[in-house]
Amino acid sequence: MPDLFWASMTELAGLIATKAVSPVEVTRVHLERIAAHDPGLKSYITICADGALAAAREAESALMGGRPLGPLHGVPYALKDLYDTAGIRTTGGSKILADRVPAADATVVRRLAEAGAILLGKLNMVEFAYGPEGFNPHYGDVRNPWDRTTHRLTGGSSSGSGAAVAAGLAPGTLGSDTGGSIRIPASLCGITGLKPTYGRVSRGGVLPLAWSMDHVGPMTRTAADCALMLTAMAGYDPADSSTSVLPVPDYRVALTGDIKGLRVGLLRAFFLDGATPEVRAAVEQAARTLAAGGAVVDEVNLAQMASTAPAALAIVGSEALAYHATNLRTRAADYDPEVARRLKVAAFIGGQHYVRAQQVRALVRADVDAALAHRDVLLAPSTPMTAPALQERQVTLGDGPSPVRPALIRFTQPFNLSGHPACSVPCGFTSGGLPVGMQIVGRPFDEATVLRAADAFQRLTDFHARRPVLG
Amino acid sequence: MLPAMTSPVIDLDTLRAGARLAGFGWSDAELEAIRPQVEAALRLLRALEATPVDAEPTTHYRTV
Numbered sequence: 047m048p049d050l051f052w053a054s055m056t057e058l059a060g061l062i063a064t065k066a067v068s069p070v071e072v073t074r075v076h077l078e079r080i081a082a083h084d085p086g087l088k089s090y091i092t093i094c095a096d097g098a099l100a101a102a103r104e105a106e107s108a109l110m111g112g113r114p115l116g117p118l119h120g121v122p123y124a125l126k127d128l129y130d131t132a133g134i135r136t137t138g139g140s141k142i143l144a145d146r147v148p149a150a151d152a153t154v155v156r157r158l159a160e161a162g163a164i165l166l167g168k169l170n171m172v173e174f175a176y177g178p179e180g181f182n183p184h185y186g187d188v189r190n191p192w193d194r195t196t197h198r199l200t201g202g203s204s205s206g207s208g209a210a211v212a213a214g215l216a217p218g219t220l221g222s223d224t225g226g227s228i229r230i231p232a233s234l235c236g237i238t239g240l241k242p243t244y245g246r247v248s249r250g251g252v253l254p255l256a257w258s259m260d261h262v263g264p265m266t267r268t269a270a271d272c273a274l275m276l277t278a279m280a281g282y283d284p285a286d287s288s289t290s291v292l293p294v295p296d297y298r299v300a301l302t303g304d305i306k307g308l309r310v311g312l313l314r315a316f317f318l319d320g321a322t323p324e325v326r327a328a329v330e331q332a333a334r335t336l337a338a339g340g341a342v343v344d345e346v347n348l349a350q351m352a353s354t355a356p357a358a359l360a361i362v363g364s365e366a367l368a369y370h371a372t373n374l375r376t377r378a379a380d381y382d383p384e385v386a387r388r389l390k391v392a393a394f395i396g397g398q399h400y401v402r403a404q405q406v407r408a409l410v411r412a413d414v415d416a417a418l419a420h421r422d423v424l425l426a427p428s429t430p431m432t433a434p435a436l437q438e439r440q441v442t443l444g445d446g447p448s449p450v451r452p453a454l455i456r457f458t459q460p461f462n463l464s465g466h467p468a469c470s471v472p473c474g475f476t477s478g479g480l481p482v483g484m485q486i487v488g489r490p491f492d493e494a495t496v497l498r499a500a501d502a503f504q505r506l507t508d509f510h511a512r513r514p515v516l517g
Numbered sequence: 518m519l520p521a522m523t524s525p526v527i528d529l530d531t532l533r534a535g536a537r538l539a540g541f542g543w544s545d546a547e548l549e550a551i552r553p554q555v556e557a558a559l560r561l562l563r564a565l566e567a568t569p570v571d572a573e574p575t576t577h578y579r580t581v
Contacts (some may be wrong), residue, residue, distance in 0.1 A: 106570070174527075174547065356565045357565060359558060390547070393536055394532075405573070409568075409570060
């Protein structure tokens with residue numbers, strides 16, 4: 047069967063369940079694709095070929111033996127290399143943890159295995175998830191699959207997760223998102239990435255960057271696949287005290303395609319006004335598409351956005367330094383110099399800054415809640431620009447020049463502070479062929495509506511179905 | 518409050534003292550290397566102090 051590596055997780059699950067393809071064949075196709083293209087992309091740190099094939103053979107036996115099948119039975123996926131995997135090294139993209147082999151799986155890894163998913167490997171990332179560009183001096187800078195001639199950023203920190211899905215090296219992956227690390231690579235790589243509500247998905251067994259800002263979630267090619275993975279992953283976990291006891295719905299049921307009357311708030315100030323003209327035009331067109339599909343679109347502004355960058359700096363810096371202080375004292379030379387620099391700067395953030403930032407955070411949350419009081423979702427660009435070239439350090443945005451790093455996280459980090467669910471979907475392409483990402487932000491624990499809107503948009507457009515041509 | 522919080526420029530002595538208080542014994546060269554970023558961060562953090570806030574800090578939040 048041709049192009050199995052471009053099939054969605056939902057399609058693969060159906061093909062396997064009906065015995066149209068075998069899990070072994072699906073796994074082998076993906077491993078061959080990885081072998082052919084990953085040396086150039088550098089999206090994987092560890093490839094679990096033997097384990098994946100063994101699991102696929104076991105899945106095939108279960109299928110042929112008529113045993114009960116999970117919703118992801120025989121479907122391959124890959125993990126950002128900060129999820130603990132029993133017996134498989136988990137590096138956090140670092141030299142410091144290069145030989146760390148956990149004894150147990152992270153909670154979500156266990157849940158995905160119980161759902162039948164097959165692990166292809168562990169994905170490249172920014173060291174310890176501390177950076178949005180996608181650089182990694184230890185395992186290589188992941189290359190964005192959408193440009194064969196120029197090495198462009200994938201975005202990060204889930205750089206390998208974004209590139210692998212975009213390039214057909216995995217139908218779905220898990221990322222983590224502290225300031226945008228799922229949504230930024232989703233935007234720059236033209237895929238779909240969901241940051242769930244804080245507390246919806248367990249972080250148990252996931253290396254932290256900043257505990258109060260960290261979210262974990264799926265990165266796939268379709269909103270339907272995000273729904274499939276989220277349904278299998280979400281829910282209370284005693285290993286993560288932040289997880290909610292709210293019941294987990296089957297998010298796939300929400301994907302009706304019906305958005306008649308859906309109230310959509312288009313975020314103008316700070317967001318659309320801060321985007322490049324091509325990104326702004328693509329998101330405005332997406333809003334018109336949703337309106338044509340029956341949604342009721344108006345414009346809305348958030349008042350507290352100017353405070354989000356300093357608040358995020360104080361919180362992420364302080365929490366990250368707390369985690370890394372010992373290694374920074376004893377093994378500073380083993381860090382990525384850029385990550386070490388960020389951690390060192392964090393030593394000068396005072397306790398009063400941290401508390402003040404948590405106060406500002408309460409305002410940001412109330413601000414977003416107010417905007418959603420009479421709307422179902424908010425719409426904004428995921429990133430203000432498309433993928434910059436590797437050596438680019440400055441970009442010109444809608445409201446002036448900006449260094450690349452703060453520009454990348456500008457539109458995403460407000461929702462890490464607020465904890466609201468946000469999904470990035472491809473909503474257009476530039477004249478140069480680079481994908482544009484759009485965020486759909488929803489009420490806390492209302493991932494169902496976020497995914498319904500994202501899925502409906504993907505039924506109305508084909509941006510998510512376009513594929514890069516690999517060299 | 519560190520002098521740097523009220524001044525746009527932070528000198529090496531202040532950096533040494535701040536690092537030592539935080540438990541780090543970085544060399545002068547290491548401190549000089551991060552001085553521009555520390556100054557930029559403290560300038561940014563000053564915006565937090567300018568934000569009118571009458572909310573309690575978020576602690577263990579939104580868990581249902």
